[in-house]
C-alpha cells in the first residue's frame with residue numbers, strides 16, 4: 244500500500260477512482276497471497292499480508308490495525324472491505340487442499356478450516372443479531388459485513404450485471 248500521505252492525496256485527487264481501486268484490491272486479497280485466521284475474540288480476524296505483516300481486523304467494530312485505516316481517507320481499508328471474500332476463499336481452498344492435497348497435511352488443514360469456519364459463523368451470527376436489533380429500533384445498523392452480503396446475494400441472483 245502507498246504511504247499514508249500518498250493515499251490521502253490520491254483519494255482527494257479522484258475519490259471515485261480511488262474507491263474503485265480499493266474495492267478491486269479488496270476483492271483480490273486471496274489471489275494476491277493474503278491469508279486470514281481467527282483472532283482473539285468474537286469478530287476478530289488476523290489478516291496476514293504477502294509481505295509478512297499481520298493486521299488485526301475487528302469485523303464487528305470495523306477497525307483494522309493497518310496504516311491505511313489510520314489515515315484520513317474516509318473509506319474502510321481493503322482488509323475490512325475484503326474480509327468476507329477472503330474468509331470464503333480461504334475456506335474453499337483449505338477444504339480443497341484437505342481433500343485433494345498431500346494426505347499428511349489433511350488433518351491440520353481440516354482443523355484450520357473448522358476453526359476459521361466456526362469463528363466466521365459466530366461473527367456472522369452476531370452481525371445478524373445486531374442487524375435485527377437495529378431493525379427493531381428502526382435504525383440502520385451500518386454494518387459493513389451485512390451490506391456486503393446483501394450486495395453479493397443480489398449479484399448472485401442476477402439482478403445486477
Ligand SMILES: [Zn+2]
Pocket residue numbers: 298307308309310311312320321322323
Ligand atoms: Zn486494514
